[in-house]
Amino acid sequence: VLEVEDITKTYMMGEIPVNALRGLSFEVESGEYIAVVGPSGSGKSTLLNMIGALDRPTSGKLMIEGVDVSTLSDNQLADTRKNVGFVFQFFNLIPRLDARGNVDLPLAIAGVPRSERKKRTEEVLTSVGLEDRMHHKSSELSGGERQRVAVARAIVTNPAFILMDEPTGNLDSKTGGEIMDLVKQLNEKQGVTLIVVTHDQYIGQQADRTLHMLDGVIASDVVN
Amino acid sequence: VLEVEDITKTYMMGEIPVNALRGLSFEVESGEYIAVVGPSGSGKSTLLNMIGALDRPTSGKLMIEGVDVSTLSDNQLADTRKNVGFVFQFFNLIPRLDARGNVDLPLAIAGVPRSERKKRTEEVLTSVGLEDRMHHKSSELSGGERQRVAVARAIVTNPAFILMDEPTGNLDSKTGGEIMDLVKQLNEKQGVTLIVVTHDQYIGQQADRTLHMLDGVIASDVVN
Ligand SMILES: Nc1ncnc2c1ncn2[C@@H]1O[C@H](COP(=O)(O)OP(=O)(O)OP(=O)(O)O)[C@@H](O)[C@H]1O
Numbered sequence: 001v002l003e004v005e006d007i008t009k010t011y012m013m014g015e016i017p018v019n020a021l022r023g024l025s026f027e028v029e030s031g032e033y034i035a036v037v038g039p040s041g042s043g044k045s046t047l048l049n050m051i052g053a054l055d056r057p058t059s060g061k062l063m064i065e066g067v068d069v070s071t072l073s074d075n076q077l078a079d080t081r082k083n084v085g086f087v088f089q090f091f092n093l094i095p096r097l098d099a100r101g102n103v104d105l106p107l108a109i110a111g112v113p114r115s116e117r118k119k120r121t122e123e124v125l126t127s128v129g130l131e132d133r134m135h136h137k138s139s140e141l142s143g144g145e146r147q148r149v150a151v152a153r154a155i156v157t158n159p160a161f162i163l164m165d166e167p168t169g170n171l172d173s174k175t176g177g178e179i180m181d182l183v184k185q186l187n188e189k190q191g192v193t194l195i196v197v198t199h200d201q202y203i204g205q206q207a208d209r210t211l212h213m214l215d216g217v218i219a220s221d222v223v224n
Numbered sequence: 225v226l227e228v229e230d231i232t233k234t235y236m237m238g239e240i241p242v243n244a245l246r247g248l249s250f251e252v253e254s255g256e257y258i259a260v261v262g263p264s265g266s267g268k269s270t271l272l273n274m275i276g277a278l279d280r281p282t283s284g285k286l287m288i289e290g291v292d293v294s295t296l297s298d299n300q301l302a303d304t305r306k307n308v309g310f311v312f313q314f315f316n317l318i319p320r321l322d323a324r325g326n327v328d329l330p331l332a333i334a335g336v337p338r339s340e341r342k343k344r345t346e347e348v349l350t351s352v353g354l355e356d357r358m359h360h361k362s363s364e365l366s367g368g369e370r371q372r373v374a375v376a377r378a379i380v381t382n383p384a385f386i387l388m389d390e391p392t393g394n395l396d397s398k399t400g401g402e403i404m405d406l407v408k409q410l411n412e413k414q415g416v417t418l419i420v421v422t423h424d425q426y427i428g429q430q431a432d433r434t435l436h437m438l439d440g441v442i443a444s445d446v447v448n
């Protein structure tokens with residue numbers, strides 16, 4: 001489902017290059033559950049943004065379902081993103097919508113009928129423990145509650161491919177464990193392909209395989 | 225240095241009350257290092273905002289250095305905040321300033337001369353591992369790098385009292401351990417009073433005492 005060939009990413013700060021990714025190659029099969037770990041600043045979010053078609057590599061090839069993303073136009077790239085659930089490191093919730101509105105939005109964009117959307121949104125928000133916080137806006141939610149809205153939003157459309165950037169950083173170990181058990185079920189029962197960036201050992205153990213990043217390269221790629 | 229007597233905090237969502245703090249009482253001596261732990265949504269950030277004079281309790285007494293904060297005007301409250309270092313759960317960095325500008329700001333407000341500010345800012349950013357990221361703005365930093373800028377900004381003025389809301393959520397365990405060892409040194413060597421909200425077991429072990437919060441109350445207050 002994913003083939004990464006020698007990709008690099010260089011950010012330009014004026015004249016100074018920052019080499020966030022220095023040549024990465026790996027493949028992901030459909031239904032795999034991969035953890036991506038590594039020190040702060042090692043390039044994990046940059047890599048996930050490439051895979052999620054949110055940004056383009058500076059060089060190298062990235063094939064999603066056999067299509068080379070560097071050949072796609074911006075519109076086609078946006079289309080590719082619709083089939084991928086994405087949890088951002090800082091959630092990127094829409095401030096003027098409440099929890100329910102944020103989770104409802106991807107269903108509305110996909111053209112799901114209103115009554116079905118209401119049922120599905122409440123089901124997913126309940127599955128992440130937020131049944132009593134549906135009408136709270138981001139500013140009326142705790143850090144970990146916002147994070148869980150972001151997880152609910154990523155899974156509500158039943159995507160076949162889900163990317164998560166540190167989904168439990170603001171959660172206590174019990175709540176974080178419950179969220180990741182839910183996500184593990186999606187992988188085991190529905191064959192959802194998962195790539196999760198994490199600093200959490202518990203997630204590392206749940207994954208099939210772990211990519212260790214260090215300074216913009218993959219230091220090791222090990223089956224758990 | 226801190227006396228909390230039966231404080232409550234109720235947020236109003238239209239007509240519906242949300243009781244985030246339901247009656248908390250405890251005292252903190254100068255030089256203590258306290259960890260505050262508890263499930264997502266249990267009221268930790270709300271409590272820290274009260275102690276940091278960023279918000280007022282709905283009822284109850286909160287005395288900082290013997291002064292009851294509920295008797296203070298907004299200006300006096302702002303003055304109180306100047307002596308307290310605060311790390312926000314989502315950092316609250318100023319987007320148009322780079323890492324150095326964000327750490328320099330509290331020194332500039334305190335009237336420290338420019339040459340001394342430059343030296344001190346570089347020293348503190350180096351102590352959190354960001355010597356090569358001083359000229360990056362927030363949008364040009366990784367999640368954990370932003371978090372470390374927020375920690376550097378809270379300690380740069382050498383405050384006697386530091387409050388941290390989940391300072392390591394976006395850091396790998398090695399980097400997080402280095403940051404908290406640095407903070408522990410401030411407590412042991414300089415007698416800085418520390419209250420740290422955390423989901424990280426390592427911090428829990430470093431503290432002298434742990435307040436366990438549950439549903440807006442203190443479930444237990446134990447010496448480690
Ligand atoms: N827009 C940008 N301009 C310049 N440098 C950037 C930019 N975005 C990221 N970087 C740098 O690229 C490096 C990799 O960033 P990235 O966000 O991928 O790290 P990360 O592994 O996700 O770290 P963390 O665990 O702290 O979130 C960092 O050192 C960061 O400073």
Ligand SMILES: Nc1ncnc2c1ncn2[C@@H]1O[C@H](COP(=O)(O)OP(=O)(O)OP(=O)(O)O)[C@@H](O)[C@H]1O
Nearest residue numbers: 140141142143144235244264265266267268269270
């Ligand atoms: N402005 C607000 N309006 C209404 N409810 C709020 C508001 N701010 C917080 N809350 C609610 O108060 C409760 C406590 O929030 P708080 O941010 O203190 O939790 P927390 O313990 O810090 O959680 P986390 O570990 O997830 O950051 C939460 O359930 C939250 O939904």
Ligand SMILES: [Mg+2]
Nearest residue numbers: 045089366367
């Ligand atoms: Mg990151």
Ligand SMILES: [Mg+2]
Nearest residue numbers: 142143269313
């Ligand atoms: Mg909080």
